[in-house]
Amino acid sequence: MKLIVGLGNPGSKYMATKHNVGFITIDELAHRERASFTKHQCEADIAEFFVGSEKIILAKPVTFMNESGRSVGPLMNYYNLDRDDVLVIYDDLDLPIGSLRLRQKGGAGGHNGIKSLIQHLGTNEFNRIRIGIDRPRPGQDVISHVLGTFPKETHENMLFSVKKAADACLYWAEGHTFIDTMNQFNVKT
Numbered sequence: 001m002k003l004i005v006g007l008g009n010p011g012s013k014y015m016a017t018k019h020n021v022g023f024i025t026i027d028e029l030a031h032r033e034r035a036s037f038t039k040h041q042c043e044a045d046i047a048e049f050f051v052g053s054e055k056i057i058l059a060k061p062v063t064f065m066n067e068s069g070r071s072v073g074p075l076m077n078y079y080n081l082d083r084d085d086v087l088v089i090y091d092d093l094d095l096p097i098g099s100l101r102l103r104q105k106g107g108a109g110g111h112n113g114i115k116s117l118i119q120h121l122g123t124n125e126f127n128r129i130r131i132g133i134d135r136p137r138p139g140q141d142v143i144s145h146v147l148g149t150f151p152k153e154t155h156e157n158m159l160f161s162v163k164k165a166a167d168a169c170l171y172w173a174e175g176h177t178f179i180d181t182m183n184q185f186n187v188k189t
Contacts, residue, residue, distance in 0.1 A: 097154045133145075
């Protein structure tokens with residue numbers, strides 16, 4: 001069994017924001033696999049599907065970004081999962097739109113959702129896919145940047161990174177190691 005978590009903020013107000021690119025990727029996976037979010041568990045909306053005999057759980061925590069760990073830790077306990085069986089997808093200011101970075105460990109880099117995960121999991125060692133959302137424009141603050149939508153001219157790059165992130169999730173779900181997945185899918189535009 002594997003758990004794939006997208007980080008974001010619940011509600012239509014945040015649906016298409018840069019900060020919700022983790023949710024957008026989870027929705028892309030659910031669409032591809034015809035999985036529906038019919039469960040609510042551990043403060044997360046849950047969808048399930050199978051890759052071969054491997055059960056895959058998709059989760060979108062509804063705790064709001066800054067409390068994501070409050071959902072992910074209990075989900076791991078509920079499903080009795082090791083951190084090697086968990087993959088977290090989230091936005092990254094330090095990567096250009098269209099870029100992906102897959103890592104097995106690392107700091108929060110100022111990302112409050114990841115700070116919450118590290119705090120609740122007691123480790124910074126968990127599989128992750130960082131999707132680039134670029135830095136704020138000069139004079140724009142970080143909050144308005146991450147809670148803003150993708151500019152029209154970057155929409156194609158955003159969709160590229162979301163689709164590549166979904167491809168990476170499915171590759172990993174097929175039984176490839178995360179190191180192999182990293183080697184296949186780290187993308188820079």
